[in-house]
Amino acid sequence: MSSALLWYDAPATVVPANEVAVSAALLGQCRYFAGLSAATLADAAAMAQRRCVPGGEFFFHQGAPANHFYVLIAGHARLSQLTPEGRQIILGLAVPHHEIGIIAAIEGAVYPLDLQAVQDCEALVWDRAALSTLLEAHPLLALRALRMVSGRFVELQDRYRELATERVERRIARALLRLVAQLGRPVQTGVTVAAPLARQDLAELTGTTLYTVSRILSAWEAQGIIESGRERVTLCDAVQLARIAEEVPEG
Amino acid sequence: MSSALLWYDAPATVVPANEVAVSAALLGQCRYFAGLSAATLADAAAMAQRRCVPGGEFFFHQGAPANHFYVLIAGHARLSQLTPEGRQIILGLAVPHHEIGIIAAIEGAVYPLDLQAVQDCEALVWDRAALSTLLEAHPLLALRALRMVSGRFVELQDRYRELATERVERRIARALLRLVAQLGRPVQTGVTVAAPLARQDLAELTGTTLYTVSRILSAWEAQGIIESGRERVTLCDAVQLARIAEEVPEG
Protein backbone atom coordinates (compact mmCIF):
# COMPACT_ATOMS: atom_id res chain seq x y z
CA MET A 1 0.00 0.00 0.00
CA SER A 2 1.32 3.39 -0.94
CA SER A 3 0.50 6.64 0.68
CA ALA A 4 2.76 9.56 0.36
CA LEU A 5 -0.07 11.57 -1.12
CA LEU A 6 -1.27 11.65 2.43
CA TRP A 7 -1.18 13.41 5.70
CA TYR A 8 0.53 16.60 5.11
CA ASP A 9 -0.15 19.78 6.97
CA ALA A 10 -3.28 21.51 5.89
CA PRO A 11 -2.46 24.78 4.16
CA ALA A 12 -3.89 28.04 5.37
CA THR A 13 -6.75 27.87 2.91
CA VAL A 14 -8.61 25.37 5.05
CA VAL A 15 -11.13 27.24 7.12
CA PRO A 16 -13.04 25.51 9.88
CA ALA A 17 -16.64 25.26 8.74
CA ASN A 18 -18.34 26.44 11.84
CA GLU A 19 -21.35 27.93 10.19
CA VAL A 20 -23.79 25.29 9.06
CA ALA A 21 -25.61 27.29 6.41
CA VAL A 22 -24.25 27.35 2.90
CA SER A 23 -24.75 30.65 1.16
CA ALA A 24 -25.83 31.02 -2.42
CA ALA A 25 -22.88 33.33 -2.88
CA LEU A 26 -20.45 30.59 -1.94
CA LEU A 27 -22.15 28.28 -4.39
CA GLY A 28 -21.90 30.87 -7.13
CA GLN A 29 -18.12 30.70 -6.78
CA CYS A 30 -18.09 27.00 -7.57
CA ARG A 31 -17.51 26.19 -11.19
CA TYR A 32 -20.41 23.81 -11.18
CA PHE A 33 -22.91 26.45 -10.10
CA ALA A 34 -21.35 29.54 -11.62
CA GLY A 35 -23.73 31.67 -13.63
CA LEU A 36 -26.91 29.86 -12.70
CA SER A 37 -30.07 31.69 -11.75
CA ALA A 38 -30.54 33.05 -8.26
CA ALA A 39 -33.46 30.70 -7.77
CA THR A 40 -31.36 27.69 -8.62
CA LEU A 41 -28.54 28.80 -6.36
CA ALA A 42 -30.92 29.43 -3.51
CA ASP A 43 -32.48 26.04 -3.95
CA ALA A 44 -29.14 24.28 -4.06
CA ALA A 45 -27.78 26.24 -1.12
CA ALA A 46 -30.80 25.35 0.98
CA MET A 47 -30.16 21.68 0.51
CA ALA A 48 -26.39 21.79 0.86
CA GLN A 49 -24.36 20.81 3.86
CA ARG A 50 -20.71 21.10 4.65
CA ARG A 51 -18.41 18.31 5.51
CA CYS A 52 -14.84 18.34 6.71
CA VAL A 53 -12.65 15.31 6.28
CA PRO A 54 -9.27 15.18 8.01
CA GLY A 55 -6.21 14.28 5.98
CA GLY A 56 -5.87 10.55 5.53
CA GLU A 57 -9.52 9.75 6.07
CA PHE A 58 -11.95 8.69 3.42
CA PHE A 59 -14.93 10.53 2.01
CA PHE A 60 -16.20 7.17 0.84
CA HIS A 61 -15.06 3.74 -0.19
CA GLN A 62 -15.32 1.83 -3.44
CA GLY A 63 -18.45 -0.30 -3.40
CA ALA A 64 -20.31 1.71 -0.79
CA PRO A 65 -23.77 3.02 -1.68
CA ALA A 66 -23.36 6.32 -3.50
CA ASN A 67 -25.42 8.53 -1.23
CA HIS A 68 -23.65 11.86 -1.51
CA PHE A 69 -22.50 14.32 -4.08
CA TYR A 70 -19.55 16.49 -3.15
CA VAL A 71 -18.01 19.70 -4.34
CA LEU A 72 -14.57 20.07 -2.90
CA ILE A 73 -13.91 23.49 -1.41
CA ALA A 74 -10.51 23.10 0.18
CA GLY A 75 -7.84 20.45 0.33
CA HIS A 76 -6.83 17.71 -2.06
CA ALA A 77 -8.24 14.24 -2.31
CA ARG A 78 -7.17 11.13 -4.10
CA LEU A 79 -9.36 9.06 -6.39
CA SER A 80 -8.18 5.48 -6.37
CA GLN A 81 -9.21 1.92 -6.97
CA LEU A 82 -8.06 -1.34 -5.54
CA THR A 83 -7.66 -4.34 -7.80
CA PRO A 84 -9.01 -7.69 -6.62
CA GLU A 85 -5.37 -8.64 -6.03
CA GLY A 86 -4.96 -5.69 -3.70
CA ARG A 87 -2.90 -3.55 -5.97
CA GLN A 88 -3.84 0.09 -5.99
CA ILE A 89 -4.18 2.47 -8.91
CA ILE A 90 -4.69 6.20 -8.69
CA LEU A 91 -7.25 7.48 -11.14
CA GLY A 92 -6.72 11.10 -10.39
CA LEU A 93 -6.48 13.86 -7.88
CA ALA A 94 -9.35 16.11 -6.85
CA VAL A 95 -8.53 19.73 -6.17
CA PRO A 96 -10.84 22.52 -4.99
CA HIS A 97 -13.83 23.08 -7.28
CA HIS A 98 -13.80 19.45 -8.32
CA GLU A 99 -17.23 17.78 -8.32
CA ILE A 100 -17.27 14.20 -7.09
CA GLY A 101 -19.91 11.55 -6.79
CA ILE A 102 -22.55 12.72 -9.22
CA ILE A 103 -23.24 9.02 -9.54
CA ALA A 104 -25.29 9.54 -6.38
CA ALA A 105 -27.97 10.86 -8.70
CA ILE A 106 -28.49 7.33 -9.89
CA GLU A 107 -30.81 5.12 -7.92
CA GLY A 108 -28.97 2.17 -6.44
CA ALA A 109 -25.50 3.17 -7.59
CA VAL A 110 -22.37 2.46 -5.62
CA TYR A 111 -19.18 4.46 -5.66
CA PRO A 112 -16.77 3.00 -8.19
CA LEU A 113 -13.67 4.16 -6.34
CA ASP A 114 -12.21 5.39 -3.09
CA LEU A 115 -12.02 9.07 -2.30
CA GLN A 116 -9.40 9.78 0.31
CA ALA A 117 -8.47 13.17 1.71
CA VAL A 118 -4.78 13.82 1.09
CA GLN A 119 -4.88 16.71 3.50
CA ASP A 120 -7.64 18.22 5.59
CA CYS A 121 -10.53 18.78 3.23
CA GLU A 122 -13.72 20.75 3.23
CA ALA A 123 -16.56 20.05 0.87
CA LEU A 124 -20.12 20.95 0.13
CA VAL A 125 -22.34 17.92 0.13
CA TRP A 126 -25.83 17.00 -1.01
CA ASP A 127 -27.50 13.73 -0.20
CA ARG A 128 -29.18 11.63 -2.82
CA ALA A 129 -32.68 12.95 -2.21
CA ALA A 130 -31.53 16.56 -2.42
CA LEU A 131 -29.53 15.87 -5.54
CA SER A 132 -32.41 14.15 -7.30
CA THR A 133 -34.78 16.94 -6.39
CA LEU A 134 -32.35 19.56 -7.62
CA LEU A 135 -31.57 17.85 -10.89
CA GLU A 136 -35.22 17.29 -11.69
CA ALA A 137 -36.23 20.79 -10.75
CA HIS A 138 -33.38 22.50 -12.57
CA PRO A 139 -32.65 21.09 -15.99
CA LEU A 140 -29.58 23.25 -16.33
CA LEU A 141 -28.05 21.55 -13.33
CA ALA A 142 -28.61 18.18 -14.92
CA LEU A 143 -27.08 19.45 -18.15
CA ARG A 144 -24.06 20.71 -16.28
CA ALA A 145 -23.70 17.37 -14.61
CA LEU A 146 -23.88 15.73 -18.00
CA ARG A 147 -21.26 18.09 -19.35
CA MET A 148 -19.02 17.45 -16.39
CA VAL A 149 -19.20 13.67 -16.67
CA SER A 150 -18.79 13.81 -20.43
CA GLY A 151 -15.67 15.87 -20.05
CA ARG A 152 -14.23 13.44 -17.54
CA PHE A 153 -15.14 10.59 -19.82
CA VAL A 154 -13.22 12.08 -22.70
CA GLU A 155 -10.22 12.67 -20.46
CA LEU A 156 -10.32 9.11 -19.22
CA GLN A 157 -10.55 7.85 -22.77
CA ASP A 158 -7.44 9.75 -23.63
CA ARG A 159 -5.62 8.30 -20.67
CA TYR A 160 -6.84 4.88 -21.65
CA ARG A 161 -5.39 5.30 -25.12
CA GLU A 162 -2.19 6.60 -23.56
CA LEU A 163 -1.92 3.54 -21.35
CA ALA A 164 -2.63 1.22 -24.25
CA THR A 165 -0.15 2.72 -26.65
CA GLU A 166 2.56 4.71 -24.95
CA ARG A 167 5.73 3.87 -23.12
CA VAL A 168 6.19 4.34 -19.44
CA GLU A 169 8.51 7.31 -19.76
CA ARG A 170 5.98 9.28 -21.72
CA ARG A 171 3.16 8.35 -19.39
CA ILE A 172 5.16 9.57 -16.42
CA ALA A 173 6.02 12.75 -18.27
CA ARG A 174 2.35 13.44 -18.95
CA ALA A 175 1.33 12.63 -15.39
CA LEU A 176 3.94 15.01 -14.07
CA LEU A 177 2.86 17.78 -16.40
CA ARG A 178 -0.72 17.26 -15.28
CA LEU A 179 0.28 17.34 -11.62
CA VAL A 180 2.25 20.52 -12.11
CA ALA A 181 -0.72 22.10 -13.86
CA GLN A 182 -3.04 21.11 -11.03
CA LEU A 183 -0.80 21.61 -8.05
CA GLY A 184 2.16 23.60 -9.28
CA ARG A 185 3.84 26.11 -6.97
CA PRO A 186 6.66 28.27 -8.33
CA VAL A 187 10.03 27.95 -6.63
CA GLN A 188 13.52 29.22 -7.42
CA THR A 189 14.50 26.43 -9.76
CA GLY A 190 11.16 25.82 -11.41
CA VAL A 191 7.70 24.65 -10.41
CA THR A 192 7.20 22.14 -7.69
CA VAL A 193 4.25 19.84 -7.12
CA ALA A 194 2.66 21.22 -3.99
CA ALA A 195 1.87 17.87 -2.44
CA PRO A 196 4.02 15.04 -1.20
CA LEU A 197 4.49 12.85 -4.23
CA ALA A 198 6.18 9.53 -3.66
CA ARG A 199 7.64 7.39 -6.42
CA GLN A 200 4.95 4.89 -5.57
CA ASP A 201 2.25 7.49 -6.21
CA LEU A 202 3.60 8.24 -9.65
CA ALA A 203 3.75 4.53 -10.32
CA GLU A 204 0.13 4.04 -9.36
CA LEU A 205 -0.86 7.01 -11.48
CA THR A 206 0.87 5.68 -14.55
CA GLY A 207 0.43 1.95 -14.27
CA THR A 208 4.04 1.05 -13.61
CA THR A 209 6.30 0.25 -10.69
CA LEU A 210 8.11 2.24 -8.09
CA TYR A 211 11.44 1.08 -9.50
CA THR A 212 10.78 2.17 -13.03
CA VAL A 213 9.63 5.58 -11.84
CA SER A 214 12.76 5.94 -9.76
CA ARG A 215 15.02 5.09 -12.68
CA ILE A 216 13.28 7.50 -15.00
CA LEU A 217 13.28 10.35 -12.51
CA SER A 218 16.97 9.74 -11.89
CA ALA A 219 17.64 9.96 -15.60
CA TRP A 220 15.64 13.16 -15.90
CA GLU A 221 17.44 14.64 -12.96
CA ALA A 222 20.78 13.87 -14.59
CA GLN A 223 19.56 15.75 -17.65
CA GLY A 224 18.47 18.72 -15.58
CA ILE A 225 14.80 18.31 -16.45
CA ILE A 226 13.70 17.95 -12.86
CA GLU A 227 14.93 18.11 -9.32
CA SER A 228 13.57 15.58 -6.92
CA GLY A 229 13.83 14.35 -3.42
CA ARG A 230 11.90 12.43 -0.89
CA GLU A 231 8.23 12.75 -1.93
CA ARG A 232 9.04 15.86 -3.87
CA VAL A 233 9.41 16.65 -7.54
CA THR A 234 10.26 20.01 -9.07
CA LEU A 235 9.97 20.60 -12.76
CA CYS A 236 12.87 22.68 -14.04
CA ASP A 237 12.66 22.32 -17.80
CA ALA A 238 9.04 22.13 -18.82
CA VAL A 239 9.89 22.40 -22.50
CA GLN A 240 12.05 19.32 -22.47
CA LEU A 241 9.53 17.36 -20.42
CA ALA A 242 6.78 18.37 -22.83
CA ARG A 243 8.99 17.13 -25.64
CA ILE A 244 9.22 13.76 -23.96
CA ALA A 245 5.48 13.74 -23.36
CA GLU A 246 4.46 14.71 -26.85
CA GLU A 247 7.13 13.90 -29.31
CA VAL A 248 6.19 11.70 -32.20
CA PRO A 249 9.10 9.55 -33.43
CA GLU A 250 8.79 10.39 -37.11
CA GLY A 251 6.84 13.50 -37.94
CA MET B 1 -4.68 -0.22 -40.34
CA SER B 2 -6.92 -3.05 -39.30
CA SER B 3 -10.39 -3.70 -40.48
CA ALA B 4 -11.86 -7.11 -40.22
CA LEU B 5 -14.67 -5.75 -38.11
CA LEU B 6 -15.89 -4.39 -41.40
CA TRP B 7 -17.96 -4.99 -44.41
CA TYR B 8 -19.89 -8.07 -43.81
CA ASP B 9 -23.30 -8.79 -45.20
CA ALA B 10 -26.05 -7.00 -43.42
CA PRO B 11 -28.23 -9.44 -41.51
CA ALA B 12 -31.96 -9.62 -42.10
CA THR B 13 -32.64 -7.27 -39.20
CA VAL B 14 -31.66 -4.27 -41.26
CA VAL B 15 -34.79 -2.72 -42.67
CA PRO B 16 -34.58 0.07 -45.23
CA ALA B 17 -35.86 3.18 -43.53
CA ASN B 18 -38.19 4.41 -46.16
CA GLU B 19 -40.57 6.18 -43.88
CA VAL B 20 -39.20 9.43 -42.62
CA ALA B 21 -41.35 9.78 -39.54
CA VAL B 22 -40.21 8.21 -36.29
CA SER B 23 -43.02 6.90 -34.16
CA ALA B 24 -43.24 7.32 -30.45
CA ALA B 25 -43.84 3.60 -30.26
CA LEU B 26 -40.47 2.86 -31.86
CA LEU B 27 -38.83 5.20 -29.42
CA GLY B 28 -40.50 3.48 -26.52
CA GLN B 29 -38.70 0.31 -27.50
CA CYS B 30 -35.31 1.96 -27.11
CA ARG B 31 -33.72 1.47 -23.75
CA TYR B 32 -32.99 5.16 -23.49
CA PHE B 33 -36.63 6.18 -23.87
CA ALA B 34 -38.33 3.19 -22.33
CA GLY B 35 -40.96 4.03 -19.75
CA LEU B 36 -40.99 7.77 -20.30
CA SER B 37 -44.19 9.75 -20.50
CA ALA B 38 -46.19 9.85 -23.72
CA ALA B 39 -45.56 13.58 -23.94
CA THR B 40 -41.81 13.10 -23.77
CA LEU B 41 -41.87 10.35 -26.35
CA ALA B 42 -44.00 12.41 -28.69
CA ASP B 43 -41.67 15.34 -28.32
CA ALA B 44 -38.60 13.25 -28.95
CA ALA B 45 -40.18 11.43 -31.87
CA ALA B 46 -41.16 14.68 -33.51
CA MET B 47 -37.55 15.84 -33.52
CA ALA B 48 -35.98 12.55 -34.50
CA GLN B 49 -34.73 11.54 -37.88
CA ARG B 50 -33.43 8.28 -39.23
CA ARG B 51 -30.09 7.71 -40.75
CA CYS B 52 -28.70 4.70 -42.55
CA VAL B 53 -24.96 4.20 -42.80
CA PRO B 54 -23.60 1.49 -45.08
CA GLY B 55 -21.08 -0.94 -43.71
CA GLY B 56 -17.59 0.48 -43.70
CA GLU B 57 -18.63 4.10 -43.68
CA PHE B 58 -18.37 6.47 -40.78
CA PHE B 59 -21.10 8.04 -38.71
CA PHE B 60 -18.56 10.64 -37.68
CA HIS B 61 -14.86 11.19 -37.19
CA GLN B 62 -12.78 12.00 -34.18
CA GLY B 63 -12.35 15.75 -33.90
CA ALA B 64 -15.42 16.67 -35.94
CA PRO B 65 -17.99 18.99 -34.34
CA ALA B 66 -20.37 16.86 -32.30
CA ASN B 67 -23.63 17.84 -33.95
CA HIS B 68 -25.68 14.67 -33.63
CA PHE B 69 -26.86 12.22 -31.04
CA TYR B 70 -27.57 8.69 -32.25
CA VAL B 71 -29.47 5.71 -31.01
CA LEU B 72 -28.44 2.67 -32.98
CA ILE B 73 -31.40 0.61 -34.21
CA ALA B 74 -29.75 -2.01 -36.39
CA GLY B 75 -26.23 -3.06 -37.25
CA HIS B 76 -22.97 -2.86 -35.35
CA ALA B 77 -20.56 0.00 -35.22
CA ARG B 78 -17.05 0.37 -33.96
CA LEU B 79 -15.85 3.05 -31.55
CA SER B 80 -12.20 3.73 -32.13
CA GLN B 81 -9.46 6.26 -31.74
CA LEU B 82 -6.33 6.96 -33.66
CA THR B 83 -3.16 7.81 -31.82
CA PRO B 84 -1.04 10.69 -33.08
CA GLU B 85 1.34 8.02 -34.37
CA GLY B 86 -1.44 6.53 -36.45
CA ARG B 87 -1.98 3.46 -34.34
CA GLN B 88 -5.59 2.54 -33.80
CA ILE B 89 -7.31 1.42 -30.65
CA ILE B 90 -10.84 0.10 -30.39
CA LEU B 91 -12.72 1.47 -27.42
CA GLY B 92 -15.77 -0.64 -27.89
CA LEU B 93 -18.48 -1.92 -30.12
CA ALA B 94 -21.94 -0.39 -30.39
CA VAL B 95 -24.86 -2.75 -30.84
CA PRO B 96 -28.53 -1.96 -31.32
CA HIS B 97 -30.00 0.16 -28.50
CA HIS B 98 -26.65 1.75 -27.85
CA GLU B 99 -26.74 5.54 -27.46
CA ILE B 100 -23.85 7.40 -29.00
CA GLY B 101 -22.79 11.02 -29.12
CA ILE B 102 -24.62 12.51 -26.18
CA ILE B 103 -21.66 14.85 -26.13
CA ALA B 104 -23.58 16.71 -28.83
CA ALA B 105 -25.57 18.19 -25.95
CA ILE B 106 -22.52 20.20 -25.07
CA GLU B 107 -21.97 23.48 -26.82
CA GLY B 108 -18.82 23.43 -28.89
CA ALA B 109 -17.91 19.82 -28.25
CA VAL B 110 -16.19 17.63 -30.79
CA TYR B 111 -16.47 13.87 -31.08
CA PRO B 112 -13.67 12.23 -29.14
CA LEU B 113 -13.57 9.16 -31.38
CA ASP B 114 -14.52 7.61 -34.70
CA LEU B 115 -17.79 5.77 -35.12
CA GLN B 116 -17.65 3.41 -38.05
CA ALA B 117 -20.42 1.13 -39.25
CA VAL B 118 -19.18 -2.46 -39.18
CA GLN B 119 -22.15 -3.52 -41.24
CA ASP B 120 -25.10 -1.63 -42.68
CA CYS B 121 -26.51 0.38 -39.81
CA GLU B 122 -29.69 2.22 -39.07
CA ALA B 123 -29.97 4.80 -36.36
CA LEU B 124 -32.26 7.39 -34.93
CA VAL B 125 -30.65 10.78 -34.85
CA TRP B 126 -31.23 14.15 -33.24
CA ASP B 127 -29.29 17.26 -34.08
CA ARG B 128 -27.79 19.46 -31.44
CA ALA B 129 -30.65 21.94 -31.31
CA ALA B 130 -33.24 19.21 -30.94
CA LEU B 131 -31.19 17.46 -28.29
CA SER B 132 -30.70 20.63 -26.25
CA THR B 133 -34.37 21.45 -26.46
CA LEU B 134 -35.35 17.96 -25.41
CA LEU B 135 -32.94 17.77 -22.50
CA GLU B 136 -34.00 21.14 -21.16
CA ALA B 137 -37.68 20.43 -21.57
CA HIS B 138 -37.58 16.95 -20.08
CA PRO B 139 -35.42 16.65 -16.99
CA LEU B 140 -35.84 12.90 -16.97
CA LEU B 141 -34.16 12.68 -20.35
CA ALA B 142 -31.22 14.62 -19.01
CA LEU B 143 -31.08 12.36 -15.99
CA ARG B 144 -31.09 9.30 -18.20
CA ALA B 145 -28.29 10.76 -20.24
CA LEU B 146 -26.39 11.36 -17.05
CA ARG B 147 -27.02 7.80 -15.94
CA MET B 148 -25.92 6.45 -19.27
CA VAL B 149 -22.67 8.39 -19.35
CA SER B 150 -21.96 7.59 -15.71
CA GLY B 151 -22.40 3.91 -16.41
CA ARG B 152 -20.04 4.08 -19.35
CA PHE B 153 -17.59 6.01 -17.24
CA VAL B 154 -17.52 3.33 -14.59
CA GLU B 155 -17.04 0.64 -17.23
CA LEU B 156 -14.19 2.55 -18.79
CA GLN B 157 -12.60 3.01 -15.40
CA ASP B 158 -12.68 -0.71 -14.89
CA ARG B 159 -11.08 -1.31 -18.25
CA TYR B 160 -8.49 1.30 -17.42
CA ARG B 161 -7.60 -0.53 -14.25
CA GLU B 162 -7.53 -3.78 -16.16
CA LEU B 163 -5.13 -2.34 -18.68
CA ALA B 164 -2.94 -0.90 -15.96
CA THR B 165 -2.70 -4.02 -13.88
CA GLU B 166 -3.50 -7.18 -15.81
CA ARG B 167 -1.61 -9.36 -18.22
CA VAL B 168 -2.43 -9.61 -21.85
CA GLU B 169 -3.91 -13.09 -21.62
CA ARG B 170 -6.47 -12.01 -19.07
CA ARG B 171 -7.34 -8.88 -20.99
CA ILE B 172 -7.98 -10.90 -24.11
CA ALA B 173 -10.07 -13.36 -22.12
CA ARG B 174 -12.21 -10.54 -20.78
CA ALA B 175 -12.57 -8.91 -24.17
CA LEU B 176 -13.68 -12.18 -25.68
CA LEU B 177 -16.21 -12.80 -22.94
CA ARG B 178 -17.57 -9.31 -23.49
CA LEU B 179 -17.81 -9.85 -27.22
CA VAL B 180 -19.60 -13.14 -26.77
CA ALA B 181 -22.05 -11.47 -24.40
CA GLN B 182 -22.70 -8.68 -26.88
CA LEU B 183 -22.61 -10.58 -30.13
CA GLY B 184 -22.79 -14.25 -29.25
CA ARG B 185 -24.61 -16.65 -31.54
CA PRO B 186 -24.97 -20.30 -30.47
CA VAL B 187 -23.45 -22.91 -32.75
CA GLN B 188 -22.83 -26.64 -32.45
CA THR B 189 -19.56 -26.40 -30.58
CA GLY B 190 -20.28 -23.37 -28.46
CA VAL B 191 -21.01 -19.70 -28.95
CA THR B 192 -19.48 -17.78 -31.80
CA VAL B 193 -18.90 -14.05 -32.08
CA ALA B 194 -21.37 -13.01 -34.75
CA ALA B 195 -19.06 -10.57 -36.46
CA PRO B 196 -15.81 -10.97 -38.33
CA LEU B 197 -13.19 -10.64 -35.65
CA ALA B 198 -9.60 -10.48 -36.81
CA ARG B 199 -6.62 -11.01 -34.55
CA GLN B 200 -5.80 -7.38 -35.17
CA ASP B 201 -9.21 -6.33 -33.86
CA LEU B 202 -8.67 -8.21 -30.64
CA ALA B 203 -5.24 -6.65 -30.38
CA GLU B 204 -6.62 -3.13 -30.77
CA LEU B 205 -9.32 -3.94 -28.26
CA THR B 206 -6.88 -5.11 -25.62
CA GLY B 207 -3.87 -2.92 -26.19
CA THR B 208 -1.53 -5.56 -27.51
CA THR B 209 -0.27 -6.87 -30.83
CA LEU B 210 -1.61 -9.14 -33.48
CA TYR B 211 1.15 -11.65 -32.80
CA THR B 212 0.49 -11.95 -29.12
CA VAL B 213 -3.21 -12.43 -29.75
CA SER B 214 -2.47 -15.14 -32.28
CA ARG B 215 -0.20 -17.00 -29.90
CA ILE B 216 -2.71 -16.87 -27.07
CA LEU B 217 -5.62 -17.96 -29.23
CA SER B 218 -3.51 -20.84 -30.52
CA ALA B 219 -2.76 -21.91 -26.98
CA TRP B 220 -6.43 -21.72 -26.02
CA GLU B 221 -7.40 -23.69 -29.07
CA ALA B 222 -4.92 -26.41 -28.11
CA GLN B 223 -6.61 -26.57 -24.70
CA GLY B 224 -10.06 -26.81 -26.27
CA ILE B 225 -11.22 -23.49 -24.84
CA ILE B 226 -12.00 -21.98 -28.21
CA GLU B 227 -12.18 -22.78 -31.89
CA SER B 228 -10.98 -20.14 -34.24
CA GLY B 229 -10.34 -19.42 -37.86
CA ARG B 230 -9.95 -16.56 -40.19
CA GLU B 231 -11.74 -13.64 -38.55
CA ARG B 232 -13.79 -16.00 -36.48
CA VAL B 233 -13.70 -17.08 -32.85
CA THR B 234 -15.99 -19.57 -31.15
CA LEU B 235 -16.03 -19.97 -27.43
CA CYS B 236 -16.34 -23.62 -26.45
CA ASP B 237 -15.46 -23.64 -22.78
CA ALA B 238 -16.80 -20.51 -21.17
CA VAL B 239 -16.02 -21.76 -17.69
CA GLN B 240 -12.35 -22.17 -18.38
CA LEU B 241 -12.13 -18.83 -20.15
CA ALA B 242 -13.87 -17.16 -17.24
CA ARG B 243 -11.32 -18.80 -14.98
CA ILE B 244 -8.52 -17.22 -16.99
CA ALA B 245 -10.33 -13.88 -16.95
CA GLU B 246 -11.04 -13.82 -13.25
CA GLU B 247 -8.71 -16.00 -11.35
CA VAL B 248 -6.70 -14.42 -8.63
CA PRO B 249 -3.31 -16.07 -8.15
CA GLU B 250 -3.49 -16.56 -4.39
CA GLY B 251 -6.87 -16.45 -2.76
Place this chain on the structure above:
DNA sequence: CGTTCGCTTGAACTAATTCAAGATAAGTGG
Protein backbone atom coordinates in the same frame (compact mmCIF):
# COMPACT_ATOMS: atom_id res chain seq x y z
C1' DC C 1 20.90 7.29 18.26
C1' DG C 2 18.76 3.81 16.29
C1' DT C 3 14.80 2.70 13.52
C1' DT C 4 11.87 3.47 9.89
C1' DC C 5 10.66 4.83 5.52
C1' DG C 6 11.44 6.27 0.97
C1' DC C 7 14.76 6.12 -2.63
C1' DT C 8 18.43 4.18 -5.72
C1' DT C 9 20.78 0.88 -8.36
C1' DG C 10 22.53 -3.48 -10.06
C1' DA C 11 21.44 -8.01 -11.78
C1' DA C 12 18.46 -11.53 -13.23
C1' DC C 13 14.36 -12.42 -15.28
C1' DT C 14 10.09 -12.31 -18.02
C1' DA C 15 6.28 -10.89 -20.64
C1' DA C 16 5.50 -9.06 -24.63
C1' DT C 17 7.11 -6.91 -28.95
C1' DT C 18 9.31 -6.92 -33.22
C1' DC C 19 11.04 -8.96 -37.26
C1' DA C 20 11.01 -12.49 -40.62
C1' DA C 21 9.40 -16.37 -43.07
C1' DG C 22 6.07 -19.18 -44.39
C1' DA C 23 1.38 -21.46 -44.22
C1' DT C 24 -3.51 -21.17 -45.04
C1' DA C 25 -7.47 -19.47 -46.83
C1' DA C 26 -10.28 -16.23 -49.62
C1' DG C 27 -11.12 -13.78 -53.54
C1' DT C 28 -10.14 -12.60 -58.81
C1' DG C 29 -9.77 -13.03 -63.36
C1' DG C 30 -8.57 -15.85 -67.17
Place this chain on the structure above:
DNA sequence: CCACTTATCTTGAATTAGTTCAAGCGAACG
Protein backbone atom coordinates in the same frame (compact mmCIF):
# COMPACT_ATOMS: atom_id res chain seq x y z
C1' DC D 1 -11.58 -24.82 -62.71
C1' DC D 2 -7.15 -23.24 -62.03
C1' DA D 3 -3.40 -19.99 -61.47
C1' DC D 4 -2.59 -15.62 -59.41
C1' DT D 5 -3.02 -12.34 -55.93
C1' DT D 6 -4.07 -10.73 -51.60
C1' DA D 7 -5.11 -10.86 -46.83
C1' DT D 8 -5.06 -13.36 -42.52
C1' DC D 9 -2.90 -16.13 -39.53
C1' DT D 10 1.00 -18.90 -37.37
C1' DT D 11 5.37 -19.69 -35.53
C1' DG D 12 10.26 -19.24 -34.53
C1' DA D 13 14.07 -16.32 -33.17
C1' DA D 14 15.94 -12.16 -31.56
C1' DT D 15 15.21 -8.18 -28.92
C1' DT D 16 13.56 -5.08 -25.53
C1' DA D 17 10.97 -2.61 -22.13
C1' DG D 18 9.77 -3.17 -17.92
C1' DT D 19 9.45 -6.06 -13.68
C1' DT D 20 11.14 -8.34 -9.82
C1' DC D 21 14.40 -9.27 -6.35
C1' DA D 22 17.98 -7.89 -3.38
C1' DA D 23 21.08 -4.95 -1.19
C1' DG D 24 22.31 -0.76 0.48
C1' DC D 25 21.95 4.39 1.09
C1' DG D 26 20.33 8.52 3.36
C1' DA D 27 17.05 11.50 5.27
C1' DA D 28 13.40 11.93 8.67
C1' DC D 29 11.50 10.82 13.03
C1' DG D 30 10.73 9.26 17.59
